[in-house]
Amino acid sequence: GCSLRYCGTSAMTSKVDAARKQARKFSRASAGFWVLKTLLLTAIWVGIFSTVMRLGQEKEIRKFDPFDILEVSPQASNSHIKRAYRKLSLVYHPDKNPDDPLAASRFIQITKAYQALTDDIARRNWEKYGNPDGPQTTKVGIGLPRCLLQKENNLLILCTFFSFLIFFVPMTFICYYQRTKNFAANGVMIETLQFLGYYVTENTRLKACPELLAACSESRCMLTRDTDNEHIQRLAGQVIEHKRRSFTLPVVMKNQYLVWAHMQRRHNLMSPELRSDCDELLRHSMKITQAMIEIACMREWFATAQAMIDFRRCLVQALDIKSSQLLQVPHFTEETLEKIRKHKTEITTLSDFLALDAEERKEILGMEPEEFLDVQAFCQHVGEIELKASVEVEDESEIVVGDVATVTVRMMRKAMRENEATGPAHAPFFPDPKFEEWWFFLVAPSEKPGKDKPSKASSTEKTSAATRIVHFERVMDRERYVEEQLRFQVTNPGKNTLVLHAHCDAYAGIDKKVELTFHAHGEEEFKRQLPMHKDDEDLDLQPTLFQQWMGDLSHADESDEEEEEDRPSGGAPMRRRGGRPDERDKGHAEAKSPAGKSEALGSREAGGAEDKDSDDGSGESSSDSD
Numbered sequence: 278g279c280s281l282r283y284c285g286t287s288a289m290t291s292k293v294d295a296a297r298k299q300a301r302k303f304s305r306a307s308a309g310f311w312v313l314k315t316l317l318l319t320a321i322w323v324g325i326f327s328t329v330m331r332l333g334q335e336k337e338i339r340k341f342d343p344f345d346i347l348e349v350s351p352q353a354s355n356s357h358i359k360r361a362y363r364k365l366s367l368v369y370h371p372d373k374n375p376d377d378p379l380a381a382s383r384f385i386q387i388t389k390a391y392q393a394l395t396d397d398i399a400r401r402n403w404e405k406y407g408n409p410d411g412p413q414t415t416k417v418g419i420g421l422p423r424c425l426l427q428k429e430n431n432l433l434i435l436c437t438f439f440s441f442l443i444f445f446v447p448m449t450f451i452c453y454y455q456r457t458k459n460f461a462a463n464g465v466m467i468e469t470l471q472f473l474g475y476y477v478t479e480n481t482r483l484k485a486c487p488e489l490l491a492a493c494s495e496s497r498c499m500l501t502r503d504t505d506n507e508h509i510q511r512l513a514g515q516v517i518e519h520k521r522r523s524f525t526l527p528v529v530m531k532n533q534y535l536v537w538a539h540m541q542r543r544h545n546l547m548s549p550e551l552r553s554d555c556d557e558l559l560r561h562s563m564k565i566t567q568a569m570i571e572i573a574c575m576r577e578w579f580a581t582a583q584a585m586i587d588f589r590r591c592l593v594q595a596l597d598i599k600s601s602q603l604l605q606v607p608h609f610t611e612e613t614l615e616k617i618r619k620h621k622t623e624i625t626t627l628s629d630f631l632a633l634d635a636e637e638r639k640e641i642l643g644m645e646p647e648e649f650l651d652v653q654a655f656c657q658h659v660g661e662i663e664l665k666a667s668v669e670v671e672d673e674s675e676i677v678v679g680d681v682a683t684v685t686v687r688m689m690r691k692a693m694r695e696n697e698a699t700g701p702a703h704a705p706f707f708p709d710p711k712f713e714e715w716w717f718f719l720v721a722p723s724e725k726p727g728k729d730k731p732s733k734a735s736s737t738e739k740t741s742a743a744t745r746i747v748h749f750e751r752v753m754d755r756e757r758y759v760e761e762q763l764r765f766q767v768t769n770p771g772k773n774t775l776v777l778h779a780h781c782d783a784y785a786g787i788d789k790k791v792e793l794t795f796h797a798h799g800e801e802e803f804k805r806q807l808p809m810h811k812d813d814e815d816l817d818l819q820p821t822l823f824q825q826w827m828g829d830l831s832h833a834d835e836s837d838e839e840e841e842e843d844r845p846s847g848g849a850p851m852r853r854r855g856g857r858p859d860e861r862d863k864g865h866a867e868a869k870s871p872a873g874k875s876e877a878l879g880s881r882e883a884g885g886a887e888d889k890d891s892d893d894g895s896g897e898s899s900s901d902s903d
Contacts, residue, residue: 279698279756285654286607287647288705296710341408343390355395362391376428465568468494473568479578479744483598484520486588487540489569491532492524495561499554501528508548509534515546519598532558541597542706556708562592563711570716579720579744579778586716589782595706602627602786607651607703608644617641627786631661655703660692664789666777676797677805680767684748684793686717688759688779698755702783711783715752718778719763721745747775770799 283293344351347361365387367373374380389409392399399409406412424430461467476489490496509531516537522530535555538547547555566589573582591598594605603609603617605627617624620641624630630638638656639649665687670680693699701710748763767773772794779789820828 279696281700281755282658282693282697283700284658284703286651286658286703286705288607288651289701289703292705293701341389341393341403343393343403343409346386346390347394358391358394362387378426379423463568463571464564466494469565470568473565473572477569477572477581479576479581481573481581482584483587483591486566486569486585487536488520488523488529488533490536490558490562490565490588492526492529493561493565495565496532496558497526497528499528499532499557501531502550504548504550505531508551512538512543512546512551515543516541517597536592539595539706540591542595544706559592559708563589566592574718574746574749577744577746579718579746581744582716582718582746582749583778583780586780586782587785590785593702593704593707593711593783594785596785601625603630605703605784605786606630607655607705608648613642616643627659627784628661631656631659631787657692658699658703659784659787660690662779662781662787662789663689663691664777664779664791666791666793668775668793668795673805675803676767676795677803678767678770678797678800680797681764682767682795684719684763684765684775684777686759686761686763686777686779688715688752688761688789690757690759693757695757697757700755704783712753712755713781713783715759716778716780716782717750717752717761717763718780719747719749719765720776720778721747722774722776767797770797770802773797 283289344353347358347365349358349361353361366384369380369384369387371381371384389399393403393409394400396409402411403409425434459466459468461470472493473489476492481489506527513534516534518533518537522533524530524533532554535547535551535558538544539555539559544552544555566585569585570582570589573579573585590596596602596604601614603614603624622633622637622641624633624641633641635653638652642649642652644652666684668676668682668684670676670682673680676682690699699713702713704711747765750761750763752759752761763777773796775793777791777793779791781787
């Protein structure tokens with residue numbers, strides 16, 4: 278629901294107008310596509326119109342009318358009906374029309390119509406239900422064109438069907454596979470990903486990026502001409518290479534010179550063919566540099582990812598490695614930079630320049646009114662960035678080791694109004710519109726050597742500790758307010774410090790950094806009391822279904838063992854009174870020994886006497902009660 282806010286500089290306005298004219302301009306491919314699309318749409322509309330007209334001429338679905346089918350009047354006699362039936366049956370009989378399915382269906386209708394007018398039961402069914410066969414269920418079908426049912430078209434229809442099924446459908450999938458098998462999900466060629474995965478290391482910096490871009494598969498597949506050598510030699514004398522070449526393939530060298538010439542703004546030295554090749558290479562560069570950044574992030578190399586983002590915005594803004602950030606401002610040249618250096622106000626970055634008031638900029642620059650309007654339009658489009666961040670554990674008041682903490686990042690573009698979204702970045706040297714993308718990096722800073730830590734460490738260990746990426750996110754939101762959440766697991770107890778970096782891939786010099794500090798309790802130091810409902814506590818005491826099932830099996834096994842122990846040799850099992858398992862087992866053990874047998878015998882006699890006394894007592898109590 279937000280409206281795009283375009284950059285109002287003269288260069289970007291003319292670029293947008295030229296792009297719109299180019300989009301409206303007809304080429305051979307676009308004209309052919311437009312003609313094909315028009316013909317297809319016309320054919321569809323003609324088909325729809327003819328179908329509607331044909332349906333409009335058709336009568337409403339008629340009921341079963343035997344008089345209409347036999348082509349006789351309702352007042353016709355039986356003899357007249359029989360003559361009409363014989364006449365029509367001779368015409369539409371299936372034996373005389375073996376290859377016409379319509380004739381067979383017509384003959385069935387004629388037969389039913391004759392039965393409805395001559396048979397009493399069929400006539401009653403027709404008068405009552407509208408069908409001589411009685412009540413019928415509603416059937417819905419698809420009517421095929423009559424041409425598909427004609428005998429002379431059978432061969433053509435079969436050939437068309439099998440050619441579509443056997444040739445067209447498989448060829449469509451084969452062509453699609455051939456086009457996509459060499460590309461990854463992000464649109465980069467698989468060979469390029471393998472190449473970058475090998476050559477992008479932890480020590481890869483901005484100077485090596487132009488050659489990596491020139492050596493990728495997309496670049497090596499670009500068209501080469503016989504006249505390129507002459508034009509490249511003329512361009513090579515004016516281009517400064519900041520790194521010694523590692524690849525000597527001609528197409529790689531050519532593309533490398535084009536990248537350096539673009540970054541040093543030597544477009545006036547390029548021929549139209551080389552300028553076209555440079556624009557094509559820059560279009561490929563966005564996906565390739567995206568893959569470079571992702572490779573560095575996956576390997577937690579913050580310095581390398583930072584270098585790749587620097588290279589990406591150097592391509593967008595046509596900046597050399599050592600160029601000033603202020604050259605992104607329209608109409609800025611080396612003379613303008615010299616004026617700024619002589620001014621009492623120190624301005625070295627783009628953020629410093631954006632923070633100035635309009636009057637201060639006008640006083641420092643001393644430009645013509647039209648040029649100064651472009652500068653103001655640039656400053657209003659880029660604007661200052663405000664970045665805030667906070668760290669917490671959701672639904673918890675304290676942070677404990679092992680928790681998943683959430684860093685909530687809030688970024689605001691101050692120059693924009695409500696319900697506005699930033700449009701394409703100010704990039705007059707880039708061939709296509711480029712929208713802002715932000716990268717949020719949560720970085721663990723290097724650990725300073727303490728009393729318990731060794732003070733000496735290798736340079737690789739220091740770099741790894743200083744550039745370890747804890748979490749990263751790519752943000753493509755263009756609204757005024759941007760909110761993103763970065764999650765990580767807390768691993769160290771005590772005081773923790775993390776640094777949040779926000780990098781823009783379209784402009785150099787507006788990056789932001791926020792330091793986050795929090796205290797994490799140890800797992801033993803802080804015990805969380807998880808609230809539990811009383812009903813949930815009672816549920817924990819109940820046995821689970823598996824425990825109940827295992828308990829039933831164990832009881833069944835114990836019963837089987839007791840029956841086997843009570844079973845005499847060669848006899849039927851003995852029935853015993855129930856008791857506790859330990860008491861029964863104890864009785865069995867005592868009965869096996871001689872002393873146990875005598876004691877058991879005595880206990881049986883005593884038990885018999887007690888039973889007798891109890892019977893007498895019960896009788897007395899009953900008599901007393903009587």
